[in-house]
Amino acid sequence: MQLIGMLDSPYVRRCHVVATRLGIPFDHRPLSVFRDYSEFHAINPLVRAPTLVLDDGRQLMDSGLIIQHFEALRPGHGITPADGEARTECLRLTALGLAMADKAVQLYYEISVRPETLRWGEWITRLTGQLRDTAEALEAICPPDGWLQGEGLPTLADITAAVAWRFAHYVLPNMLERSDYPALDALGGRAEALPEFVAAHFD
Numbered sequence: 001m002q003l004i005g006m007l008d009s010p011y012v013r014r015c016h017v018v019a020t021r022l023g024i025p026f027d028h029r030p031l032s033v034f035r036d037y038s039e040f041h042a043i044n045p046l047v048r049a050p051t052l053v054l055d056d057g058r059q060l061m062d063s064g065l066i067i068q069h070f071e072a073l074r075p076g077h078g079i080t081p082a083d084g085e086a087r088t089e090c091l092r093l094t095a096l097g098l099a100m101a102d103k104a105v106q107l108y109y110e111i112s113v114r115p116e117t118l119r120w121g122e123w124i125t126r127l128t129g130q131l132r133d134t135a136e137a138l139e140a141i142c143p144p145d146g147w148l149q150g151e152g153l154p155t156l157a158d159i160t161a162a163v164a165w166r167f168a169h170y171v172l173p174n175m176l177e178r179s180d181y182p183a184l185d186a187l188g189g190r191a192e193a194l195p196e197f198v199a200a201h202f203d
């Protein structure tokens with residue numbers, strides 16, 4: 001299997017972290033949807049990151065679906081609780097991390113990709129508010145130690161929040177003051193120290 005996409009994408013990175021954590025063998029091909037457009041297009045004409053190329057050549061897109069595929073390859077070792085209230089809560093919390101990633105990506109495109117003359121201030125204000133509200137929602141529930149759903153191993157909710165937090169600071173360095181979100185920052189730091197995060201390090 002080949003995972004296509006750069007680790008500075010929170011979606012690619014969460015797939016990389018999950019596959020590593022589950023011990024799933026894969027090759028990583030760090031192609032950029034911008035700089036490597038032609039090479040990416042030759043693999044997947046939709047140029048979407050992440051793209052997972054299966055051994056039979058079929059392609060999966062969307063980090064959530066790719067992670068579902070990884071979890072199905074390792075039954076019983078999932079990073080999402082299998083059922084019950086814990087699963088519902090994990091999905092709810094994962095959506096918060098995804099919202100933070102989505103809003104940071106949208107803001108990055110608005111501020112750094114779109115030409116300055118075409119920027120729309122009201123839209124940037126809306127996205128900034130949504131990004132901060134999402135970070136606040138996570139900050140309010142981050143425990144001082146351990147993970148969002150308690151002690152033990154981090155779940156998909158922690159992985160997603162941590163990759164989104166790191167990504168937001170990477171592309172929007174002045175948007176979220178770390179001191180305003182100390183518990184979320186600490187959770188991100190704990191996650192980044194895990195071997196599966198170190199294996200998905202990017203500068």
Ligand SMILES: N[C@@H](CCC(=O)N[C@@H](CS)C(=O)NCC(=O)O)C(=O)O
Binds near residue numbers: 009010047049050062
């Ligand atoms: N919901 C998708 C979002 C994926 C996404 O937006 N990827 C970006 C890179 S960070 C992308 O492919 N952008 C290029 C494009 O859509 O044209 C997921 O979870 O995989």
